[in-house]
Amino acid sequence: MSNETMLTRRGLFMNIGILFNSLVAVALAVPIVRFLLSSVSRERQDAYLAWVPVGSVSEFPEGETRLATFRNPYVMPTDGATVNTACWVRRVGGDQFQVFAVNCAHLGCPVRWFPQSGLFMCPCHGGVYYRDGSRASGPPERGLFAYPYKVENGLVLIRAGELPTPGAASAALDGKKSTCA
Amino acid sequence: MRLISQIGEWFDRRLQLAAPIREAAEHQVPRSTASWFYVFGSAAFTVFLLQVVTGILLALIYVPSGSEAWSSLQALNHDVALGWFIRALHGWGSNFMVALVLIHMVQVFLFGAYKFPRELTWIIGVFLLLMTLGMAFSGQVLRFDQDAYWGLGIGASIVSRVPVLGPAMVKLMLGGPIIAGATLSRFFALHVFVIPAILIGCVGLHLLMVLKLGINEWPMPGRIVKRSTYINDYHALTQKDGAPFVPYAIWKDLFFAAFILLAVAACALYFGPFGPSGRPDPTIIQTVPKPDYFFLWLYALLSLLPPSLETPALLIGPVLVIFGLLLLPFLSGEGEKSWRRRPIAVLTVLLTAITLGEFTHLAGFTPWSPHMNAWSGDPVPDRFLHGTTALERQGALIFQFKQCRNCHSLGETGGQRGPALDRVAVRLTEDQLIRQVIQGGGNMPAYGDNLSPAETTALVAFLKTLHPAGQAPARDAARGIVLGDGLKDPSGSKP
Numbered sequence: 205m206s207n208e209t210m211l212t213r214r215g216l217f218m219n220i221g222i223l224f225n226s227l228v229a230v231a232l233a234v235p236i237v238r239f240l241l242s243s244v245s246r247e248r249q250d251a252y253l254a255w256v257p258v259g260s261v262s263e264f265p266e267g268e269t270r271l272a273t274f275r276n277p278y279v280m281p282t283d284g285a286t287v288n289t290a291c292w293v294r295r296v297g298g299d300q301f302q303v304f305a306v307n308c309a310h311l312g313c314p315v316r317w318f319p320q321s322g323l324f325m326c327p328c329h330g331g332v333y334y335r336d337g338s339r340a341s342g343p344p345e346r347g348l349f350a351y352p353y354k355v356e357n358g359l360v361l362i363r364a365g366e367l368p369t370p371g372a373a374s375a376a377l378d379g380k381k382s383t384c385a
Numbered sequence: 386m387r388l389i390s391q392i393g394e395w396f397d398r399r400l401q402l403a404a405p406i407r408e409a410a411e412h413q414v415p416r417s418t419a420s421w422f423y424v425f426g427s428a429a430f431t432v433f434l435l436q437v438v439t440g441i442l443l444a445l446i447y448v449p450s451g452s453e454a455w456s457s458l459q460a461l462n463h464d465v466a467l468g469w470f471i472r473a474l475h476g477w478g479s480n481f482m483v484a485l486v487l488i489h490m491v492q493v494f495l496f497g498a499y500k501f502p503r504e505l506t507w508i509i510g511v512f513l514l515l516m517t518l519g520m521a522f523s524g525q526v527l528r529f530d531q532d533a534y535w536g537l538g539i540g541a542s543i544v545s546r547v548p549v550l551g552p553a554m555v556k557l558m559l560g561g562p563i564i565a566g567a568t569l570s571r572f573f574a575l576h577v578f579v580i581p582a583i584l585i586g587c588v589g590l591h592l593l594m595v596l597k598l599g600i601n602e603w604p605m606p607g608r609i610v611k612r613s614t615y616i617n618d619y620h621a622l623t624q625k626d627g628a629p630f631v632p633y634a635i636w637k638d639l640f641f642a643a644f645i646l647l648a649v650a651a652c653a654l655y656f657g658p659f660g661p662s663g664r665p666d667p668t669i670i671q672t673v674p675k676p677d678y679f680f681l682w683l684y685a686l687l688s689l690l691p692p693s694l695e696t697p698a699l700l701i702g703p704v705l706v707i708f709g710l711l712l713l714p715f716l717s718g719e720g721e722k723s724w725r726r727r728p729i730a731v732l733t734v735l736l737t738a739i740t741l742g743e744f745t746h747l748a749g750f751t752p753w754s755p756h757m758n759a760w761s762g763d764p765v766p767d768r769f770l771h772g773t774t775a776l777e778r779q780g781a782l783i784f785q786f787k788q789c790r791n792c793h794s795l796g797e798t799g800g801q802r803g804p805a806l807d808r809v810a811v812r813l814t815e816d817q818l819i820r821q822v823i824q825g826g827g828n829m830p831a832y833g834d835n836l837s838p839a840e841t842t843a844l845v846a847f848l849k850t851l852h853p854a855g856q857a858p859a860r861d862a863a864r865g866i867v868l869g870d871g872l873k874d875p876s877g878s879k880p
Contacts, residue, residue: 311687318788342802371544
């Protein structure tokens with residue numbers, strides 16, 4: 205009577221065809237999604253979280269804060285100058301350091317150090333920090349990001365291969381001296 | 386002539402497009418819609434076509450590589466014949482397109498054109514606005530200079546605040562752990578392939594619905610939209626008082642589109658291309674990044690929001706605005722169309738325009754940013770130094786040397802982050818000045834660790850001189866009584 209409810213031979217083929225395409229689509233989606241998410245996966249984490257030198261200890265006078273530059277440990281051929289990054293190195297005394305990211309903890313603009321007043325100031329929205337990186341005034345909700353560091357063979361090394369952002373796990377950016385050699 | 390029509394017929398027998406095109410061109414529209422208020426949508430579309438053409442031209446030279454993008458823009462500006470002009474057309478075209486899309490949206494909103502049966506046209510229009518803003522931001526990134534680099538950093542900082550997923554979203558956005566070559570490449574893919582494809586698809590649907598549903602008639606106060614009767618009323622109107630779209634209405638679109646293209650070209654010719662500013666080298670930190678014109682209001686908002694409100698406002702605000710816009714035709718899909726009878730709609734537009742305008746205006750001189758070179762560059766005006774003692778002059782030196790000037794102005798120069806200090810001695814007594822300098826507070830850093838007692842004394846001595854000639858500085862009356870010298874020394878200074 206009603207042909208619409210009956211599954212015809214051609215209709216069955218069409219359904220199988222749709223099913224076949226769906227299976228192929230799912231099979232192809234796996235590598236596509238993995239490719240798209242490759243920047244999020246942890247595969248390269250070992251590479252970009254390697255220790256990089258910012259200079260020898262003697263370059264940083266005790267009690268002073270100096271601008272240093274380092275090269276990101278993970279480099280792609282088209283990165284150009286963007287893999288060179290600046291940081292503020294404060295030698296508290298002896299082997300005690302604080303290595304601050306230049307990125308303001310508010311929205312990431314580069315902060316500048318004023319030794320006369322002992323303040324870091326941000327040119328964008330007016331965030332200000334004391335010499336130890338703690339928040340002094342303005343919109344930031346926390347102090348400056350401090351990279352983990354260690355001193356080895358007279359060199360100051362930091363782990364800084366990742367752009368510090370306010371939402372990143374703060375434990376990784378509290379600037380503790382690394383105990384593991 | 387006969388040959389041409391024969392060729393035409395040959396094609397049409399195969400394409401069969403002549404009839405539908407003629408039908409679309411000659412469809413009846415209400416005479417009231419042949420208005421200069423109805424030209425912004427077609428003008429936005431015309432500028433979009435200009436963007437497509439100039440974008441393809443730029444892609445002939447531009448290299449989307451972190452190491453070469455900036456130099457290829459320099460080559461466009463300086464080495465390639467008229468490369469600067471094509472860049473300028475594309476840059477000014479983007480400003481005009483954002484402006485026209487916004488004006489079109491305001492017109493549609495005030496004319497009630499989003500109401501039944503044009504809800505979906507409005508919703509797709511909202512997506513077109515978002516895509517236009519997406520093009521504007523990604524285009525700013527492709528101009529891979531210092532502003533683009535730090536602008537990406539700001540974008541990443543905002544995205545990172547999304548709960549739980551934030552850090553992963555930052556890496557997805559940047560294409561890696563830092564802003565680098567991969568970041569530029571993916572914004573290139575967005576700007577050149579993904580967003581334009583969505584834009585073209587949405588524009589097609591948007592136009593199709595304008596054709597199918599008809600152009601919104603000029604709203605008359607009292608002519609109420611009802612779902613049950615609107616379609617019949619509209620058809621009656623187009624039959625009674627209608628005219629074919631071509632040529633009756635389209636000539637105004639054509640005139641305005643040509644005028645807008647001319648205006649874009651004139652701006653491009655006169656003002657030239659945008660940037661690029663400095664090389665995208667993150668080791669150069671002497672930079673004051675600023676977003677492009679259409680995002681300046683956001684830049685201002687991010688400075689003025691209280692810190693505790695910022696993350697919620699950034700993450701929830703846009704969602705609320707977008708949902709509000711999408712829900713609008715469902716919340717008020719019927720009823721009055723005329724702006725004359727919709728005061729809240731008019732007030733909403735005015736309030737939004739004034740707010741965005743004022744934020745943009747403020748972002749032009751950024752009163753919230755310290756002036757990084759005020760301490761070394763701005764002179765202390767003569768009148769503040771005339772007849773001062775050595776101690777007070779020493780205080781003026783400390784005022785400059787300790788960067789107080791970066792945030793506090795004297796004689797209208799210097800930063801505006803903190804209050805101007807021209808009359809500070811009238812507001813604060815000596816004790817209050819000392820306390821404020823040493824402990825900070827009220828959004829001022831504490832200087833206690835950084836000033837010796839002698840420096841504080843000198844600085845406060847200078848600050849105490851900052852009052853108008855005829856007005857005595859503030860003094861603590863109780864202090865005078867306690868110390869027994871209040872009556873002798875009305876200026877409040879120490880004996």
